[in-house]
Amino acid sequence: MPARPSAHRSFRKNTARKVVRHLRDAYPDAGCALVHRSAFELLIATILSAQCTDARVNQVTSDLFRKVRSPADFARLPLAKLEKAIRSTGFFRNKARNIKACCQMLVENYDGRIPRDLDQLVTLPGIGRKTANVVLGTAFGLATGVVVDTHVARLSRRLGLTDAKDPQKIEQDLIRLIPRTEWVDFSHRMIHHGRQVCGARKPRCDACSMQQFCPKNGLIPSG
Ligand code: SF4
Numbered sequence: 069m070p071a072r073p074s075a076h077r078s079f080r081k082n083t084a085r086k087v088v089r090h091l092r093d094a095y096p097d098a099g100c101a102l103v104h105r106s107a108f109e110l111l112i113a114t115i116l117s118a119q120c121t122d123a124r125v126n127q128v129t130s131d132l133f134r135k136v137r138s139p140a141d142f143a144r145l146p147l148a149k150l151e152k153a154i155r156s157t158g159f160f161r162n163k164a165r166n167i168k169a170c171c172q173m174l175v176e177n178y179d180g181r182i183p184r185d186l187d188q189l190v191t192l193p194g195i196g197r198k199t200a201n202v203v204l205g206t207a208f209g210l211a212t213g214v215v216v217d218t219h220v221a222r223l224s225r226r227l228g229l230t231d232a233k234d235p236q237k238i239e240q241d242l243i244r245l246i247p248r249t250e251w252v253d254f255s256h257r258m259i260h261h262g263r264q265v266c267g268a269r270k271p272r273c274d275a276c277s278m279q280q281f282c283p284k285n286g287l288i289p290s291g
Pocket residue numbers: 223226227265266267271272273276277278279280282283284287
């Protein structure tokens with residue numbers, strides 16, 4: 069017989085509490101892996117990180133941010149030069165176009181500053197809800213939502229915190245389950261756990277502190 073909705077909800081809530089606790093113990097200092105010195109640099113690095121590793125983005129930005137520093141600098145930079153500088157991050161034409169348009173809007177509408185508001189941030193070219201949550205949470209300490217990247221999505225499903233596939237729906241499930249004060253750290257820690265233990269292809273359940281209660285949804289039992 070299927071579980072009653074209220075029993076299902078309280079099971080998820082209970083699991084979420086355990087996940088938050090275990091992740092906090094395992095990764096007390098987990099933070100953003102994208103190197104940045106300001107909210108603006110984090111914004112650019114996050115745009116570049118789409119379909120690209122953080123290590124590659126850090127390589128590219130360590131050089132880029134030495135030469136081009138502010139929204140005004142990026143707005144002035146010829147498109148071809150920007151494309152060349154970020155080429156190795158993939159989808160470079162699209163990213164360069166978005167970065168230029170985003171920086172132009174920052175200069176024209178926000179005096180070159182990053183707005184501390186989710187609704188305003190998502191109106192900037194190339195900035196979706198995920199990027200906005202990353203910047204507001206990591207650079208300003210504002211918990212406006214839960215960052216759902218590929219790791220957070222995969223782990224949330226495996227741990228039974230959501231059945232959804234769409235990142236926005238996953239985020240809504242997580243927002244209901246995780247205390248707001250934990251939203252920012254929760255994402256950083258899930259990403260660390262996804263990289264270090266619960267990989268996409270070969271999760272190392274034997275080495276995972278959550279294996280006692282993790283339902284391992286979507287995984288084919290071995291042996
Ligand atoms: S027990 Fe396995 S599937 Fe569950 S979180 Fe840990 S590594 Fe991932």
